[in-house]
Amino acid sequence: MTAxxxxxxxxxxxxxxxxxxxxxxxxxxxxxxxxxxxxxxGEDPASQVYVRNKGTQTxxxxxxxxxxxxxxxxxxxxxxxxxxxxxxxPAVHGILVQLPLPKHLDSDLxxxxxDPAKDVDGFHIxxxxxxxxxxxxMVPCTPLGCLMLLRDHHGSLAGLNAVVVGRSNIVGxxxxxxxxxxxxxxxxxxxxxxxxxxxxxxxxxxxAAVGRAEMITGDMVRPGATVIDVGINxxxxxxxxxxxxxxxxxxxxxxxGAITPVPGGVGPMTIACLLANTLTACCRAKGLPEPDGLTA
Ligand code: NDP
Numbered sequence: 001m002t003a004x005x006x007x008x009x010x011x012x013x014x015x016x017x018x019x020x021x022x023x024x025x026x027x028x029x030x031x032x033x034x035x036x037x038x039x040x041x042g043e044d045p046a047s048q049v050y051v052r053n054k055g056t057q058t059x060x061x062x063x064x065x066x067x068x069x070x071x072x073x074x075x076x077x078x079x080x081x082x083x084x085x086x087x088x089x090p091a092v093h094g095i096l097v098q099l100p101l102p103k104h105l106d107s108d109l110x111x112x113x114x115d116p117a118k119d120v121d122g123f124h125i126x127x128x129x130x131x132x133x134x135x136x137x138m139v140p141c142t143p144l145g146c147l148m149l150l151r152d153h154h155g156s157l158a159g160l161n162a163v164v165v166g167r168s169n170i171v172g173x174x175x176x177x178x179x180x181x182x183x184x185x186x187x188x189x190x191x192x193x194x195x196x197x198x199x200x201x202x203x204x205x206x207x208a209a210v211g212r213a214e215m216i217t218g219d220m221v222r223p224g225a226t227v228i229d230v231g232i233n234x235x236x237x238x239x240x241x242x243x244x245x246x247x248x249x250x251x252x253x254x255x256x257g258a259i260t261p262v263p264g265g266v267g268p269m270t271i272a273c274l275l276a277n278t279l280t281a282c283c284r285a286k287g288l289p290e291p292d293g294l295t296a
Contacts, residue, residue, distance in 0.1 A: 003227070003256040006149050012268035015148070015294065016061055019275045022291045023062040026282070034282035035064035036094040036120065036274070037086045041079060042072035042102045051098055054271055061275050066092060072102050079105060080113050087115040093285055094120035094278035117285060120277040122174065131177050131296075138277055139296045143175035145269025146207060146228050147182070147296060153226060153258055154205075158183035163200055165189045165216065165246070166209030171230055175207055178296055196220065206256075208246035218251030227252050227259040230266050 026032040036058045040051045051067065058065040068082060079097075086095045095118045101107045111119070116126040122140040130137035150157060162184035166172035172188060180186045189199050200206055200220040206227045208216045213233035221227060231246025245262030253259050260266055276294040283290045 003253040003259040004153075005253075006153060006226075006228075006258050006260045006265060008145070008149060008260055008265040009263075009268045011149060011152065012145070012272035015269070015272040015276060016057065018291065018294065019272070019279050020061045022279055026279075026288070027062065030286070030288065032282065032286060032288075033062070033064050033091075034093045034278050035066060035089075035091045036096065036278045037066040037068065037089075037092045038096045038098060039068045039070065039079070039082060039086075040098045041070045041074050041105065044100070047098045047100075054096070054274060057271050057275060058278070061279075063275070063278060064091060074102075074105070076105055076109070079110055083110065083113045087113075087118060092118065093282035094118055094274075096121050096274065118281055120274060120281055122277070123169065128169070128174075131174060131181075134181060137296070138281065139178065140170060140174045141273035141277060142171050142230060142266060142270045143178050144273045144277070144296060146175060146230065146266055147178045148273070148293075149228065149260065149266070149269065150179075150205060150226065151182070156182075157205070160184050160204040161187070161202055162205040162207065163187045163189060163203035164207045164209065165193075165196070165200065166207075166211070166230070168209065171209040175209065175230075179205070179207075181296060210246040212246055213244050214246070214248040216247040216252065218248065218253075218255045221252050221255045223255050224257040225255075227256045228266060229260050229262050231262065232267060 055065045086092050095114045097110050111123045116124045119138050122138040127137045162179040164172050164176045167188050167190045176186050176188045197220045201222050209230040213235050229245035229247040233244050243263050280290050
């Protein structure tokens with residue numbers, strides 16, 4: 001079997017177009033422009049690239065982008081004061097504090113200082129609790145993107161066995177919650193899981209969010225399963241730097257029914273879902289109908 005390739009790049013472009021169309025309607029019918037504020041502390045090169053991409057795509061979707069670049073030595077008090085000002089700013093509907101923060105800053109404190117209604121990353125403890133209890137939450141962008149791809153491929157996910165490898169607060173745990181919310185039978189695997197291969201082979205849906213290049217191999221995949229590869233790893237191959245996932249694509253694609261590639265799978269969905277969350281936050285703040293299909 002050769003797996004169907006789930007094209008996250010094309011899907012993300014459709015999500016961005018849907019967001020842009022909805023934003024245009026908000027502007028025309030309500031004079032409303034959703035705004036996303038991104039806070040970057042320090043000069044981490046990868047974070048600089050992410051923040052630039054977020055800003056560009058926010059503007060392209062017709063929304064307002066507010067970038068706040070603070071020096072690496074910024075104090076906790078100054079960071080919290082900026083977050084408080086953004087919470088109070090009516091032009092800002094979404095706030096994202098780019099992680100990781102420099103070591104002297106407490107990221108939990110910063111995230112939990114964001115107004116939960118503006119927490120478009122879905123990391124605030126209130127949103128974690130709302131998601132965990134099946135209530136309307138702001139949902140973390142990467143797992144939301146994975147869920148959209150899975151719903152698009154399968155239709156209903158009810159009754160499917162899902163295995164999520166990884167239990168981080170950013171990807172693994174919210175992914176598991178979302179799959180449970182869609183009535184999958186969910187297993188969460190991690191570094192202490194015994195016989196990971198056997199656990200993975202029980203999956204109709206296998207989500208890899210491990211951070212280890214190509215560690216999920218074809219022999220760990222049930223024939224016909226859907227494989228979602230969240231991993232982004234930079235490895236050197238033949239003297240060149242390449243991006244690879246947490247899944248060994250060649251061997252897994254030979255067994256799976258469908259698979260996301262790296263790059264071009266889950267990655268592009270993350271910013272698309274950030275835009276979707278910003279739009280959703282704006283609609284909720286104003287009591288307006290939310291866009292279809294862009295929330296959990
Ligand atoms: P973390 O490092 O926070 O979590 C990794 C998880 O994998 C942990 O729960 C860990 O288990 C588990 N793990 C590590 N080694 C093994 C192993 N040998 N067997 C089984 N489980 C293992 O990573 P993130 O969740 O933040 O990210 C995961 C991957 O997703 C990374 O490659 C990251 O770059 C990528 N990513 C991609 C995004 C995108 O936009 N596409 C966004 C966010 C992340 P334990 O808890 O026991 O230590």
